[in-house]
Structure formats: C-alpha cells, structure tokens
Amino acid sequence: MARLLCVHAHPDDEASKGAPTVARYVAEGHRARLVCATGGEEGDILNKALDNDQVRADLPAIRARELEASVEAIGYHELDWLGYRDSGMPDSEANTHPDCFAMADLDEATGRLVAIVRRFRPNVIVTYSDDQQGYQHPDHLRVHDISVLAFERAGDEAWYPDAGPVWQPEKLYYSTWSRARLIAHHEKFIELGLESPYDDRWFERPSQDHRVTTKVDIGRWYGVRRAALLAHATQVDPDEKFWFGLPDQDAAAAYPYEDYILARSLVDTDLPESDLFAGIAATGDDAARDGEAATTPGGVDPAAAADPVVAVREPS
Numbered sequence: 001m002a003r004l005l006c007v008h009a010h011p012d013d014e015a016s017k018g019a020p021t022v023a024r025y026v027a028e029g030h031r032a033r034l035v036c037a038t039g040g041e042e043g044d045i046l047n048k049a050l051d052n053d054q055v056r057a058d059l060p061a062i063r064a065r066e067l068e069a070s071v072e073a074i075g076y077h078e079l080d081w082l083g084y085r086d087s088g089m090p091d092s093e094a095n096t097h098p099d100c101f102a103m104a105d106l107d108e109a110t111g112r113l114v115a116i117v118r119r120f121r122p123n124v125i126v127t128y129s130d131d132q133q134g135y136q137h138p139d140h141l142r143v144h145d146i147s148v149l150a151f152e153r154a155g156d157e158a159w160y161p162d163a164g165p166v167w168q169p170e171k172l173y174y175s176t177w178s179r180a181r182l183i184a185h186h187e188k189f190i191e192l193g194l195e196s197p198y199d200d201r202w203f204e205r206p207s208q209d210h211r212v213t214t215k216v217d218i219g220r221w222y223g224v225r226r227a228a229l230l231a232h233a234t235q236v237d238p239d240e241k242f243w244f245g246l247p248d249q250d251a252a253a254a255y256p257y258e259d260y261i262l263a264r265s266l267v268d269t270d271l272p273e274s275d276l277f278a279g280i281a282a283t284g285d286d287a288a289r290d291g292e293a294a295t296t297p298g299g300v301d302p303a304a305a306a307d308p309v310v311a312v313r314e315p316s
C-alpha cells in the first residue's frame, strides 16, 4: 500500500487529468487524496440545460457538490480544499480579487499544502508541469509552484514548525496530455468516420513528449474519466465532442495510457517506467495518521531526504 496525493486547481481538473490513474491505484489497494486549490467560482456554465440565474447564483455550492460526486466516481479517499478563490482566466478582473489563489502569498499557500502533506504522508505527489505553454491559467501555474515548494519543504523541519511532524514524499510527477495521445485519438476519430475536435491549434501546442518518463496503463479504467467529467454537470457539456466524441472503448484502445513526467525522485527507478510507485517500498496501512511521530518512508535515508532533492535523469 502506498499513498498518492494529487494537487489540482479547480473542481473538474481532477476529472480531465489523471482520473483513470487514480481509479486504478485505488482499485489496487492504494490510498489517494485530492487537493483542490480553489472553489472554481469563475467557471463558465457550459451545459446549456443548467445555464440559468438560479444555478449562477449558487455556483460555488454547486461546484463543491459536483466535485464531491467526481471524487466518489474516481474513488479518492479524501478531499481537501485549499480554500482560495478562483483567479479566473489570464488578464481577467478576478486575477486581482484579494482572496484569489494568484494573489495569495506563496509561502502561506505552500504552508497550507505542506500541512496536508505532513498529515497524509504521500509517497507520491502529482501536480501540473513547469511548462504550461499550452494553457496558462494563473491557478494552474500556482498549483505547480506550491507543489514543488511543498515537496521541498514538507520534510524540512525549519519550514512551518506548526504544520505537523515532517514528512518527505519520495517522488513528484507532472501530469501531461501527450502529443502521442492526441495523435492516437485524432486518428481514431478519422478511422471511425467521426469529425475530430483536434484542429491545427492543438498540433501547434509545443509537445512535451520527449520529457515523458512514465506511462501508466489505464485502459481498464478509462471510463472513469467520463463519469467524473459528467459529475461536473454545470461545467461540462454532455454533447461536447472534445470530451465525449470518441467512445470510451475506442479511446482506450487507441491510447490506453496516461503520461507523466518524473520531476523529482528520492528513490531509484529505471526510466522509462510504467508505475508511479516504482522504486517505493510498500508501507503499512497505519502510516498516514494525524499526530503520529514522524517517520521516514522506507528506503530513504533521513539525511538524504533533508538535502535538496535530486534531479532525475532523462529517459534514454
């Protein structure tokens, strides 16, 4: 049993990025926890059937319930809200709201995440990439920043002494939508005689495929993505081809993987890998408990864990 912590920006990001991976690890007996940084207050209502004044007036509460339904569909054991307001799209007025995530003090925001890391004691943290040229939302950039800092500080007792006993996660990953997946799905649409939603703009996005270290086989769990997305009823148009145009079994057959970039590792692992927990020693069920004495994950030298994290070698 190991523990996986996924950090996301808004309700619905957990559905579109990595939901089948989490479902697979939960099915295999691991523990999974979701951190959602913001309440998604700035989300547009994309489902015409739900676009009315009543829904708009109650959007934050509705999005919270939608996230809970998605969490249930995916199988996450726990959900934490980091408590910030959605910063809105780049250059929108919401960027300067005093409660928004983008305006939050970086050390303070990192401290909230460190407190969760020290309580849950994840072996692996999954976050957004350092290269978000394809989609630059201020909250997504922030999620990356605080996740990297939390990975570096959670095991350092000089940081956040009131945030619980220190804990050093062993691996940090960036989730990514690979070009290989985009091409496989695009070709499957065409093969089936369906109109592909992937136009030239998609193919102009810079590819990160050369950085992918880890392909997780999620073919059996692909359908979880659809269930999780549909749980976000206000945010997702159920007729949207981009999300649902390809039947699940065809999408899974075309590309049965989710792709990750291993950004930091304190354990030995041979790249490329097929498992986020590769190199991590199994831990007991009782390791994630509030108020327990600090321990170090199996196989990690406490002295090494206190040092700056090691860079990961590129896949050959």
Ligand SMILES: [Zn+2]
Residues within 6 Å of the ligand: 009, 010, 013, 137, 140
């Ligand atoms: Zn988002």
